[in-house]
């Protein structure tokens with residue numbers, strides 16, 4: 185299958201904060217060799233290839249592919265790269281561009297909505313209380329933890345994240361099946 189090389193995309197990427205080091209890559213493959221996710225996925229996830237596609241400006245193959253989101257940000261590749269390419273910074277830039285164009289895995293959408301509403305990725309809930317009880321852990325956790333949700337929401341508003349989360353929420357509501365009439 186042919187793919188379109190988008191030089192505008194490549195040049196835009198190179199000018200973005202954190203992505204300049206992309207141009208230092210000489211495709212040695214050291215990053216992929218040490219990447220734990222590449223190992224776990226038998227090479228389906230491949231940081232060298234993501235950098236290569238970025239250098240070639242293969243926008244669609246980058247931002248529409250959910251594989252982009254498999255990086256754990258462990259930084260092993262950054263530390264190993266002989267050219268000091270800031271891979272994780274570049275992957276962050278790519279993911280931000282993917283979000284702006286609406287290509288976000290559902291799990292990340294769900295987590296961003298939870299963080300916006302509760303200030304944490306895993307809210308304090310009845311099943312959590314039950315599990316802590318089973319393990320003999322402290323019960324009144326919610327009284328000991330103060331999460332500044334409003335401050336977080338203000339920060340998310342300033343950075344534009346609130347608008348994105350609201351879009352996720354609207355999409356979710358639109359996709360939900362209609363409620364059955366009662367009675």
Ligand code: SF4
Pocket residue numbers: 208209210211212213214215216231232235264265266267268269271
């Ligand atoms: S280790 Fe660095 S130079 Fe080598 S392929 Fe990966 S990003 Fe490129």
Ligand code: SF4
Pocket residue numbers: 215218219220221222231254255256257258259260261262271272
């Ligand atoms: S930061 Fe991501 S790409 Fe780099 S080694 Fe870790 S999982 Fe692999």
